[in-house]
Amino acid sequence: xxxxxxxxxxxxxxxxxxxxxxxxxxxxxxxxxxxxxxxxxxxxxxxxxxxxxxxxxxxxxxxxxxxxxxxxxxxxxxxxxxxxxxxxxxxxxxxxxxxxxxxxxxxxxxxxxxxxxxxxxxxxxxxxxxxxxxxxxxxxxxxxxxxxxxxxxxxxxxxxxxxxxxxxxxxxxxxxxxxxxxxxxxxxxxxxxxxxxxxxxxxxxxxxxxxxxxxxxxxxxxxxxxxxxxxxxxxxxxxxxxxxxxxxxxxxxxxxxxxxxxxxxxxxxxxxxxxxxxxxxxxxxxxxxxxxxxxxxxxxxxxxxxxxxxxxxxxxxxxxxxxxxxxxxxxxxxxxxxxxxxxxxxxxxxxx
Amino acid sequence: xxxxxxxxxxxxxxxxxxxxxxxxxxxxxxxxxxxxxxxxxxxxxxxxxxxxxxxxxxxxxxxxxxxxxxxxxxxxxxxxxxxxxxxxxxxxxxxxxxxxxxxxxxxxxxxxxxxxxxxxxxxxxxxxxxxxxxxxxxxxxxxxxxxxxxxxxxxxxxxxxxxxxxxxxxxxxxxxxxxxxxxxxxxxxxxxxxxxxxxxxxxxxxxxxxxxxxxxxxxxxxxxxxxxxxxxxxxxxxxxxxxxxxxxxxxxxxxxxxxxxxxxxxxxxxxxx
Numbered sequence: 001x002x003x004x005x006x007x008x009x010x011x012x013x014x015x016x017x018x019x020x021x022x023x024x025x026x027x028x029x030x031x032x033x034x035x036x037x038x039x040x041x042x043x044x045x046x047x048x049x050x051x052x053x054x055x056x057x058x059x060x061x062x063x064x065x066x067x068x069x070x071x072x073x074x075x076x077x078x079x080x081x082x083x084x085x086x087x088x089x090x091x092x093x094x095x096x097x098x099x100x101x102x103x104x105x106x107x108x109x110x111x112x113x114x115x116x117x118x119x120x121x122x123x124x125x126x127x128x129x130x131x132x133x134x135x136x137x138x139x140x141x142x143x144x145x146x147x148x149x150x151x152x153x154x155x156x157x158x159x160x161x162x163x164x165x166x167x168x169x170x171x172x173x174x175x176x177x178x179x180x181x182x183x184x185x186x187x188x189x190x191x192x193x194x195x196x197x198x199x200x201x202x203x204x205x206x207x208x209x210x211x212x213x214x215x216x217x218x219x220x221x222x223x224x225x226x227x228x229x230x231x232x233x234x235x236x237x238x239x240x241x242x243x244x245x246x247x248x249x250x251x252x253x254x255x256x257x258x259x260x261x262x263x264x265x266x267x268x269x270x271x272x273x274x275x276x277x278x279x280x281x282x283x284x285x286x287x288x289x290x291x292x293x294x295x296x297x298x299x300x301x302x303x304x305x306x307x308x309x310x311x312x313x314x315x316x317x318x319x320x321x322x323x324x325x326x327x328x329x330x331x332x333x334x335x336x337x338x339x340x341x342x343x344x345x346x347x348x349x350x351x352x
Numbered sequence: 353x354x355x356x357x358x359x360x361x362x363x364x365x366x367x368x369x370x371x372x373x374x375x376x377x378x379x380x381x382x383x384x385x386x387x388x389x390x391x392x393x394x395x396x397x398x399x400x401x402x403x404x405x406x407x408x409x410x411x412x413x414x415x416x417x418x419x420x421x422x423x424x425x426x427x428x429x430x431x432x433x434x435x436x437x438x439x440x441x442x443x444x445x446x447x448x449x450x451x452x453x454x455x456x457x458x459x460x461x462x463x464x465x466x467x468x469x470x471x472x473x474x475x476x477x478x479x480x481x482x483x484x485x486x487x488x489x490x491x492x493x494x495x496x497x498x499x500x501x502x503x504x505x506x507x508x509x510x511x512x513x514x515x516x517x518x519x520x521x522x523x524x525x526x527x528x529x530x531x532x533x534x535x536x537x538x539x540x541x542x543x544x545x546x547x548x549x550x551x552x553x554x555x556x557x558x559x560x561x562x563x564x565x566x567x568x569x570x571x572x573x574x575x576x577x578x579x580x581x582x583x584x585x586x587x588x589x590x591x592x593x594x595x596x597x598x599x600x601x602x603x604x605x606x607x608x609x610x611x612x613x614x615x616x617x618x619x620x621x622x623x624x625x
Contacts, residue, residue, distance in 0.1 A: 052518055073524035085519035089537045098533070099523030150523065 002076065002153035002186055003028045004049065008058035011044055011210075018044050019210045021058065026188065031180050034190045035197040035233070036207035042190045043158055045207070049188065050079050050156050062154060073103075075154075078147035082159040084139045086131040086146075092118075093127040096145045110149075117145040120179070137168045144179070157189040161196060173199060194234055198222070206230050227344045228270060237273045237301065242309045244269045244339070251339075254308035258285055260334050268340040273301060273315035275336035278322070284329035286312065292324055304328045383593045392590035406594035415595060417569065418576035421486065422555055423602070425572050428490040429554035430547045433497045437546060440498075441505035442535065446514075456506065459499035467496060468559070475563055486570050489560045497553070501546045508542030509535060544613035552603045573599045 004026040011019035019041045026032050034042040047053040049060055051072030059066050067075050086095050093114055094101075100110045118124045121141040131139055140160060147155055160176070161169045177200055180187055191197055197204045198218045206213040206221065206229070214226040218234075225231035231239050244266050245252045251260040253269065281287070288306040300320040303313050314330055322328060338346060361369075378396070386392040387406050389399035409415065444452055478488045512535050520530045536543065558574040565571055571579075577599060580592050 050522060052522070072522045077522070079519070079522050081515045081519060083513060083515050085513065085515040087516060087520075087534060098520070099525075102520075102523060102525045102529055102533075146519075146523075 002063040003030075004154055004186060004188065005061040006045075006049075006058070007061070009045070009048065009055060009060060010057035011041070011048060011053065012056045017210065019048070019056075022210075022212055024205060024212065024215065026186060029184050029186055031187045031189065031200060031202045032205060033197040033201035033203075034188065034205050034207055035192065035194060036213075037233070038192060040207040041210040042192075042207045046079075046156055046158055046188060046190045049154075050077055051075055052079075076152055077154045077156055078150045078152035079156040079158065080143045080147050080160045082162055084131075084143040084163075086139055086142055088131050091128050091130060092123060092134070092142050092145075095131065095142055096149050099146065099150055113149040113151070114145075117148040120148065120182070121145050121175075136164050137172060140164060140172055141175075144176070148179075148183070153186065155185055155187040157187065159191055160189075161191070162193070169196075176200060195236070198234070204234070206233060208233075224346070225338065226346060228268060228338075228340045229344065231270045231338050231340075231346075235272055237313060237315055239270045239272050239338075240276070240312045241268055241270045242312070243267065253286070254306070256285065258332070260337065262339055265341040266339045267342050270338040270340065271332055271336060273313040275333045276312070276314040277331045277333065278302075278314060278316060278320075279329050279331040281329045283331050285332045286330045288312065288328055288330075290322055290324050290326050290328050293320065293322060295319055302328065304330075383596055386589050386593035387597055389590055392593065394587070394589035406590040407598070409591055410594040410598050414568070415573075415576060415598075418571055418573045419598065421570055422572035422574070422599075425486055425489060425557070425561070426551045426555040426602070428486075429493045429497070430550040432490055432494045433501055433550040434543060434547055436494060437498055437501040437505050438536070438539075438543065441502050442509050442531065444502065444506045445509035456499075456503050460503055463496065463499040471559070471563070478564060484564050484566055486561075486564075489557070489564045490554070492560055492564070493550075493554050493557060497550050501550065504546055505539065505542050508539040512538045540613050544610040548606055548610050551606050555603055 004024075006022050006024040006026075008021045008023060009019060010017065010021050022045065034045060036042050044053060048055050049062075051067070051070065055068050059068060061067065062075055062077070087098065090098065096114045096117060097110050100113065105113075114127075115124075118127055121144060123138070123141055123145055126134060126138060126142075131142065134142065140163075143160070157176070161172055164172060173196060176189075180200075189196075189200060201218055203215060203217055204221055205215050208229050214221060214230045221230060221234045225234060228241065232241065242253055244262075246262050246264045246266050247257050249261055249264070251258045251262045251266070251269070276286075286306060286309070288304040291303045291305045291311060293303070294301040297319070299318070300316045301313055302316060302320060302322055303311055305311055312330070314328075316322075340346060382396045385396065385399055386394065388402050388404070390403040390405045391400045392406070411419065444456065449455075474492055478484050478492065481488075483491060516534050516538075517530050520534050525533065555572075556574060557572075558578070561570075561572050561575055565575070573595075577592075577595060580595055581587055
């Protein structure tokens with residue numbers, strides 16, 4: 001177990017700056033998830049911590065040591081790759097033992113550690129099989145087992161679930177969460193999937209274009225995103241964004257002036273589909289015509305077209321009897337409204 | 353729909369197949385019949401007296417020496433080719449060099465020129481460096497093998513995912529350990545093909561041993577076969593046939609030894625879920 005500290009870390013390929021001075025402190029035993037769209041630099045950052053990419057500027061510390069020039073094997077890390085990177089010509093047992101064999105670990109200790117990892121991951125029946133004889137989920141577990149046997153200070157996961165189907169992904173996600181609570185090791189996990197980020201993380205690091213947009217617990221990111229990018233990226237359903245302005249200190253959305261006090265610099269509001277309510281025409285803040293309805297059983301998403309604000313999505317519990325092409329009236333939950341100004345930053349909280 | 357394999361052969365088709373079979377088999381039967389006939393005359397006839405005398409003389413004395421010379425030459429060339437080509441091909445596969453594919457193909461195209469065209473410079477180079485001996489033949493053949501084998505092995509190494517090497521690196525393996533435990537085992541099929549190709553071409557090589565050899569004692573079997581046609585005044589057909597069979601066996605043997613490896617290429621395990 002060990003803490004990890006990134007101090008003004010940057011990465012340049014030729015003229016291209018990929019990582020722009022990232023500062024981050026990861027505590028001992030913490031589960032931190034790097035999340036962001038493709039090309040945001042999250043995998044590069046992880047590979048820099050792993051020692052697979054050079055560090056152009058700044059420092060990376062694992063424990064109290066600066067590891068910038070330390071070769072990967074000495075950093076006390078273990079990495080689980082997106083493609084699992086199992087050696088196809090070795091049995092499951094040898095796949096897990098390989099690193100220990102290379103580092104001249106005594107035979108009986110290798111045996112003990114491999115058996116222990118196999119027990120934790122329920123891989124005991126498969127130890128003598130080849131990787132090609134395993135299912136995707138089993139291969140994934142072997143890749144994790146290979147990390148466990150090394151007893152690393154820090155686990156690094158690079159999109160480990162993206163090659164699994166949806167059902168298996170949910171199950172493996174749970175196993176990784178269990179593994180973290182039983183090992184208590186520091187884990188850094190890269191994903192582009194915000195559901196994985198929300199469910200696994202102690203803290204989420206949202207990256208965009210090589211910069212940290214926000215660091216926080218999943219709930220902090222959900223309820224008080226620092227800017228429009230984080231607001232749009234985190235959350236089960238995509239947030240609705242509407243152009244806005246201020247008229248006499250009140251919020252103006254298109255033609256409507258709503259009874260919410262806002263500062264004059266507001267240019268955009270965002271509200272999550274679950275924070276909109278279908279209402280009567282009298283109470284409504286917004287109205288429109290239903291474009292299409294998606295039924296999920298436990299909830300329903302209603303997408304409606306407004307005259308001047310574009311397509312807006314409402315989430316309703318259970319099923320709904322609202323039909324396509326019907327008119328719809330919707331109320332905003334004022335305290336759940338996120339206000340943004342030109343710089344994209346969140347504005348002062350709203351008041352009535 | 354399945355293809356019907358029970359189609360009746362027409363008499364004409366059967367006749368044609370028999371004809372082709374005879375054409376194919378007759379040289380081999382000629383070879384075999386003469387090899388086991390101690391009084392062979394070179395005619396295709398029923399053996400007069402069956403015995404293994406021809407094989408005994410084809411595997412003893414100078415014939416045995418020539419067998420050993422061929423073996424050393426072929427094993428040496430194949431091994432030298434693999435060592436040099438694998439090292440260079442791994443480098444070519446993993447390191448970014450602008451225009452490396454073009455360079456590689458240019459080498460292959462140049463190699464398509466007849467070897468005889470560059471025989472004179474090769475000969476003088478060997479003479480000046482004191483390599484007019486079997487080692488010189490091995491080096492010359494290795495160099496001539498390199499363009500094709502580099503291209504082939506580079507393509508094999510390209511199929512080994514970089515993540516496997518990164519995984520081994522993170523686990524503490526050195527470059528040599530990564531090559532030995534990960535890259536080379538996964539490129540077994542390519543290495544087997546290159547080794548087989550180099551072995552048989554060196555085994556069959558006639559021209560280079562001819563011009564590089566200074567003494568009879570270093571002649572390989574290809575040259576022994578040539579001299580068996582006239583060295584003893586009259587041609588001993590029984591000896592010649594037995595000698596030819598002994599000459600052909602190693603190449604076939606090597607093929608069967610390596611066949612398993614050649615058939616097991618790299619299956620992209622580990623990527624798909």
